Amino acid sequence: MARTRQVDPCYPFEKEIRALSISARYFYLLSWCQMSDPNKETKKIGGVMPYDLFFLKSNIFPEEEIDITPIVNEILDQRRYFPFEAGGKQWLWCPTMPKHQTINHPSKGKYPDPPLALQEDYRSGKLALTQSRVELSRVELRKKQPYWAAFTKETQDKMLSVSKRFNIYQLLGRIKKTKKAEIPEEVVARICTGYLKNPGKVKADWPWFIVAINKEWGSWSAEKNIREGEEYKRQGVAPAIKELLAMILKSKEPHVA
Numbered sequence: 001m002a003r004t005r006q007v008d009p010c011y012p013f014e015k016e017i018r019a020l021s022i023s024a025r026y027f028y029l030l031s032w033c034q035m036s037d038p039n040k041e042t043k044k045i046g047g048v049m050p051y052d053l054f055f056l057k058s059n060i061f062p063e064e065e066i067d068i069t070p071i072v073n074e075i076l077d078q079r080r081y082f083p084f085e086a087g088g089k090q091w092l093w094c095p096t097m098p099k100h101q102t103i104n105h106p107s108k109g110k111y112p113d114p115p116l117a118l119q120e121d122y123r124s125g126k127l128a129l130t131q132s133r134v135e136l137s138r139v140e141l142r143k144k145q146p147y148w149a150a151f152t153k154e155t156q157d158k159m160l161s162v163s164k165r166f167n168i169y170q171l172l173g174r175i176k177k178t179k180k181a182e183i184p185e186e187v188v189a190r191i192c193t194g195y196l197k198n199p200g201k202v203k204a205d206w207p208w209f210i211v212a213i214n215k216e217w218g219s220w221s222a223e224k225n226i227r228e229g230e231e232y233k234r235q236g237v238a239p240a241i242k243e244l245l246a247m248i249l250k251s252k253e254p255h256v257a
Helices: 022-034 053-060 069-077 116-124 133-144 153-163 168-179 185-197 205-235 239-250
Strands: 048-050 082-086 089-093
Touching: 022 048, 022 053, 022 069, 048 053, 053 069, 082 116, 153 168, 153 185, 168 185, 168 205, 185 205
Parallel strands: none
Antiparallel strands: 048 089, 082 089
16 A cells, blocks of 8 residues: 655755656655555564566556656666565565655555665665766865865966965965865955055065955955845845845855954
8 A cells, every 4th residue: 555755855956866867756756655664563674665567657657658667777776776586576675765754653564674685785885886986086086176176277377376475275275274164266366366466565465365355255245145136136025035135235244364
């Protein structure tokens, strides 16, 4: 018997879910209704349904003329289902389904649990999708690179010119570490431009940059809020949101001590 299930609002943003096609996401979501409940009384872990394409097609796409074989295979490839055999029949296990459900009155269910070996392999991470070497290298590279490595070449050239007289990289790194803040590229570009326009006039570099960051970051934030406010006005914003927007515009500017 099909059961009512809950869907977390974060569901569309999960990386594993976004890897599925739209039809596979829809199928995967509705397939939860066909899965067994976890039940402490019977010690069933749940998340199991028949690996029966006719049964699944009849209950998930009852009116559509569609072949669900590639959809099921896609979900299997993404390791959202794990097939197993029990009692001479084929079954699909979805380990994550029970984790996202609040089931106050679980059904006893007649579906078998997956083999203990399969459960252990899942818990140990053996069944998780592995990243390709290219993906892993990109992840490691992002970990090693500072956030300003993503800036445009024009901004990075300005930073390089500034660094010949003042270590701007050290400053940005210290602000990132102590304030947990990443200065927007446009702000960095403005500061570098201002510094390079006044060669030799800045006597104390570090204090000058702190003041410049606070000033330019505050201006940038105000301009950003105004642009967003104008956009909201064009879209027709409710009074409550207008009040909230007014509060935001009056809020304190970013400050770096």
